[in-house]
Amino acid sequence: MLGEATIDWQSKRREAARQEILSAAWAVARENGLAGLTLREVAARVGMRAPSLYSHFASKNAIYDAMFEQAWSAYEEWVATADLPAHPRAALRVRAHRFFRFATADLPRHQLMNLRTIPGFTPSPEGYAPAVRVMDELRAFLAGMGVTDDGDVDLYVALVGGLVDAQWANDPGGTRYARLIDRAVDMYADAVHLPKVTDDLEEP
Amino acid sequence: MLGEATIDWQSKRREAARQEILSAAWAVARENGLAGLTLREVAARVGMRAPSLYSHFASKNAIYDAMFEQAWSAYEEWVATADLPAHPRAALRVRAHRFFRFATADLPRHQLMNLRTIPGFTPSPEGYAPAVRVMDELRAFLAGMGVTDDGDVDLYVALVGGLVDAQWANDPGGTRYARLIDRAVDMYADAVHLPKVTDDLEEP
DNA sequence: GTCTATAGTTTGATAGAC
DNA sequence: GTCTATCAAACTATAGAC
Numbered sequence: 001m002l003g004e005a006t007i008d009w010q011s012k013r014r015e016a017a018r019q020e021i022l023s024a025a026w027a028v029a030r031e032n033g034l035a036g037l038t039l040r041e042v043a044a045r046v047g048m049r050a051p052s053l054y055s056h057f058a059s060k061n062a063i064y065d066a067m068f069e070q071a072w073s074a075y076e077e078w079v080a081t082a083d084l085p086a087h088p089r090a091a092l093r094v095r096a097h098r099f100f101r102f103a104t105a106d107l108p109r110h111q112l113m114n115l116r117t118i119p120g121f122t123p124s125p126e127g128y129a130p131a132v133r134v135m136d137e138l139r140a141f142l143a144g145m146g147v148t149d150d151g152d153v154d155l156y157v158a159l160v161g162g163l164v165d166a167q168w169a170n171d172p173g174g175t176r177y178a179r180l181i182d183r184a185v186d187m188y189a190d191a192v193h194l195p196k197v198t199d200d201l202e203e204p
Numbered sequence: 205m206l207g208e209a210t211i212d213w214q215s216k217r218r219e220a221a222r223q224e225i226l227s228a229a230w231a232v233a234r235e236n237g238l239a240g241l242t243l244r245e246v247a248a249r250v251g252m253r254a255p256s257l258y259s260h261f262a263s264k265n266a267i268y269d270a271m272f273e274q275a276w277s278a279y280e281e282w283v284a285t286a287d288l289p290a291h292p293r294a295a296l297r298v299r300a301h302r303f304f305r306f307a308t309a310d311l312p313r314h315q316l317m318n319l320r321t322i323p324g325f326t327p328s329p330e331g332y333a334p335a336v337r338v339m340d341e342l343r344a345f346l347a348g349m350g351v352t353d354d355g356d357v358d359l360y361v362a363l364v365g366g367l368v369d370a371q372w373a374n375d376p377g378g379t380r381y382a383r384l385i386d387r388a389v390d391m392y393a394d395a396v397h398l399p400k401v402t403d404d405l406e407e408p
Numbered sequence: 409g410t411c412t413a414t415a416g417t418t419t420g421a422t423a424g425a426c
Numbered sequence: 427g428t429c430t431a432t433c434a435a436a437c438t439a440t441a442g443a444c
Contacts, residue, residue, distance in 0.1 A: 017427090033323025035239050039420065051421075052428050060420065107320065114373055116311065117321050119237025154370065155384050155391075161373075162366015166358065169318055169365075180359050183395075187359075191391040221409090243438070255439075256410050264438065 018056050020046050022070060025063055026109070034108035034117050037063075064118060065127040071113045072130035075102055079134070088145035089189045089197055095141070096160050096185050100178060103164040110168070114161065145194060152192050159184055222260050224250050226274060229267055230313070238312035238321050241267075268322060269331040275317050276334035279306050283338070292349035292398045297389045299345070300364045304385055307368040314372070318365065349398060356396050363388055 024045035029037050039050040039060055057063050082098050084091040103110045111117040113131070123131075142153055163184060167177040228249035233241050243254040243264060261267045286302050288295040307314045315321040317335070327335075346357055367388060371381040 035321075036323045038418080040418085048427095049429065050419095051423095051430085054421075055427050111319075111321075115315075115319055115321075115369070116372065116376075117239075117315075117319075119240045151384055151387065154374075154381060155388060157374075158366040158370040158381055158384065158388070159363060160366070161370055162362040162364070165319070165369050166362040166365055168320065170358075170361075172320075177358060177362055180355055180362065183355065184359060184362070187391055187395040190394065191387075242436080244436080252409095253411065254437090255412090255441095258439075259409050 014056070017046075018066070021053060021056055022063070022066055025067060029067075029108035029112075030106065034111045039063075061121055064112065064121050065124050067109075068112055068123045069127040069130055071109050072134060075099075075113070076130050076134050076137075078102055079137070087197055088194045089186065092145070092156075092189060092194070093182055093185045096181050099160050100164055100167075100181055103161075104167050104178070107168060107172075110164065114164075147192050147194075149192075155191075156188060159188055218260070221250075222270070225257060225260055226267070226270055229271060233271075233312035233316075234310065238315045265325055268316065268325050269328050271313075272316055272327045273331040273334055275313050276338060279303075279317070280334050280338050280341075282306055283341070291401055293390065293393045293401050296349070296393060296398070297386055300385050300389050303364050304368055304371075304382060307365075308371050308382070311372060311376070314368065318368075351396050351398075353396075359395075360392060363392055 021042060024042045025037060027045060028041045032038075032041070037060075039053055042063070043050045043053050053063075057066065079095070079098055082094055084094055103114070138157075139153055142148070142156065147153065147156075160181075163177045163180060167174070171177065225246060228246045229241060231249060232245045236242075236245070241264070243257055246267070247254045247257050257267075261270065283299070283302055286298055288298055307318070342361075343357055346352070346360065351357065351360075364385075367381045367384060371378070375381065
């Protein structure tokens with residue numbers, strides 16, 4: 001009776017191989033650009049030949065897809081591990097900093113997650129799932145502080161995303177736009193009428 | 205004595221050929237993506253073979269460079285042709301709409317101008333010149349309405365750019381973020397203390 | 409200035425032995 | 427599951443005839 005155990009062991013090996021390939025793919029993307037990813041290069045880094053990758057991924061785009069899912073899952077986790085201050089404005093600041101830091105830490109990852117850099121690539125529904133979860137969670141988070149209007153949610157997304165893209169475009173590796181996060185969040189908080197930090201949260 | 209006239213005629217032909225090639229390059233980029241640009245395809249559209257392009261451009265990146273310059277020059281002109289309302293807030297709105305409309309009209313153009321989509325490509329100083337002029341003009345424009353702080357200028361750039369990128373990422377071809385421009389500009393105007401529209405501009 | 413010819417790579421993907 | 431071998435195609439760029 002070793003059938004089940006063998007299957008389990010095999011599927012673990014398979015999963016480990018997949019992860020190793022994806023890890024190599026990230027490294028290649030970071031060095032040669034997201035569009036500069038090649039199967040040969042990825043395979044070489046895991047001690048394989050290019051055709052062997054097809055035992056683990058159906059195509060090059062399937063690798064992009066897995067990377068997309070991985071990136072959004074990583075962000076989901078990164079957001080979840082933040083412990084947020086009780087005050088809405090302060091919490092919003094922390095979240096904005098979290099997103100900014102994640103999105104400015106890795107250009108190909110940011111391009112894959114948020115920009116349309118690869119001409120043919122569109123994420124599959126499964127690959128897209130974590131991104132949807134993140135957006136749902138953000139909506140719930142903002143609703144928790146009284147921001148329920150869809151336009152207000154979109155405005156927050158655009159505002160923080162704009163800081164990220166401006167950072168990459170005009171000062172990559174610097175802090176020129178990172179320094180504006182608090183100012184931007186406060187501006188937004190005023191616009192959607194979040195209570196000031198000096199206000200008492202318990203009393204109306 | 206036909207030397208000068210001949211030279212003039214020849215240089216005009218040359219310039220016309222360059223423009224035709226660039227025009228074809230834009231068409232290819234729009235169809236196959238910015239990174240999907242190929243010399244063969246561009247050449248075919250102007251009735252040439254790929255090697256003939258090297259009589260007009262030194263390399264593929266030289267074509268990207270000319271496109272970059274052309275895009276920013278086109279935006280420079282597009283901004284200049286706007287006639288702006290006298291009131292600062294209204295003028296700022298019009299400018300934001302102008303940028304948004306330009307940047308959401310053509311994805312490869314936007315990617316070339318504002319994102320780092322092509323792994324190896326960096327614009328030359330000459331290609332970059334119109335972009336610098338545009339930023340200088342924006343700074344002067346904002347200074348004219350009392351916004352002189354560098355951070356405030358950067359915040360405006362990030363805010364409007366963020367709406368553009370969110371539009372491309374989450375609702376390409378739609379109006380979901382276009383509808384937020386006025387709200388965003390007003391939010392910004394409040395933050396930098398521009399006078400309200402109802403205020404009298406002549407009196408302090 | 410445009411052509412043919414071609415060099416010299418590189419690519420994603422498949423077939424079939426082991 | 428990984429390999430070798432290979433395909434079919436595409437790429438940028440150069441050389442040299444016309």
